[in-house]
Amino acid sequence: MSLLATSFRATLFFLIVCGLLYPLATTGVARLLFPFQAGGEFVTDGSSAPRGSLLIGQDVRSPAFFHSRPSATPDPSGSGSSPYDGAFSSPSNLGPDNAQQVKTVNDLAKKYREENGVPPGIPVPVDAVTASGSGLDPDISVANALLQASRVATARHLPAEKIRILVLQHAEGPQAGLLGAPRVNVLKLNLALLRLAGSR
Numbered sequence: 001m002s003l004l005a006t007s008f009r010a011t012l013f014f015l016i017v018c019g020l021l022y023p024l025a026t027t028g029v030a031r032l033l034f035p036f037q038a039g040g041e042f043v044t045d046g047s048s049a050p051r052g053s054l055l056i057g058q059d060v061r062s063p064a065f066f067h068s069r070p071s072a073t074p075d076p077s078g079s080g081s082s083p084y085d086g087a088f089s090s091p092s093n094l095g096p097d098n099a100q101q102v103k104t105v106n107d108l109a110k111k112y113r114e115e116n117g118v119p120p121g122i123p124v125p126v127d128a129v130t131a132s133g134s135g136l137d138p139d140i141s142v143a144n145a146l147l148q149a150s151r152v153a154t155a156r157h158l159p160a161e162k163i164r165i166l167v168l169q170h171a172e173g174p175q176a177g178l179l180g181a182p183r184v185n186v187l188k189l190n191l192a193l194l195r196l197a198g199s200r
Helices: 002-033 099-116 142-156 160-169 185-200
Strands: 140-141 181-183
Touching: 002 160, 002 181, 099 142, 099 181, 140 142, 142 181, 142 185
Parallel strands: none
Antiparallel strands: 140 181
């Protein structure tokens, strides 16, 4: 009986320390040192503008904005949750020869070509038709952003070259100069579009 009581006390102790005190302490320190970032850097700018965290992809569908890569999180028609829902962060785990995955990629490629006027001879970037491991990636490849530039320029009645320059100005190199490929944060790029529109 004493062993059971000791186990219960140890479980209760670690539950309080690890499940309550430690998270409260780290959250408190984070909010003290990084008050904006600790809240997830949530950004909102009007009803039709992109809104959300700089760390999570955005469900933006307007042709006047850049679009994130596909989300692996559930579709609104499925479980009731929306794309880019952090509570459902996970990969699809479907292999490249899975029939469902092949159909999804082909459907997304067709849609991407239609939306962005990409002719058959030009390949669609892989990040435009597949989700990231988390399903929430906030970044897209520079190639993906450049292919979307013409659509955005047309919707905003701006020269396409001006939008392409904006994309290149917001391109970030690999992390620490080594990890990953050059990329663009979609929300930062869309907010730059709003500033560009406001400066005209």
